[in-house]
Amino acid sequence: MEENLDGAIARVFGGATPRGVAESAPSPAAEPEGSTKSLLDAASSALTRASEELRRAGDLLKRLQESERESASRGSSKRSSGVPR
Numbered sequence: 001m002e003e004n005l006d007g008a009i010a011r012v013f014g015g016a017t018p019r020g021v022a023e024s025a026p027s028p029a030a031e032p033e034g035s036t037k038s039l040l041d042a043a044s045s046a047l048t049r050a051s052e053e054l055r056r057a058g059d060l061l062k063r064l065q066e067s068e069r070e071s072a073s074r075g076s077s078k079r080s081s082g083v084p085r
Contacts (some may be wrong), residue, residue, distance in 0.1 A: 002008040034042075 002011055
């Protein structure tokens, strides 16, 4: 079994095994911009804002449901009063 994909492809399909690939060490993961604490602070702030927006959206949906119920109850009272539509 070959040590990397390029070597395996070269073995299966023929051709030269790439040189230098096996000798090179994998590059370290890139460091994120900023410190870990600043990234955690930014994530926490974003989650707080998202939570506030979801709460406001929930409040708006409740108001919409109440408005629909009121409209429906007004419509049913007109029908029961014998008023033609």
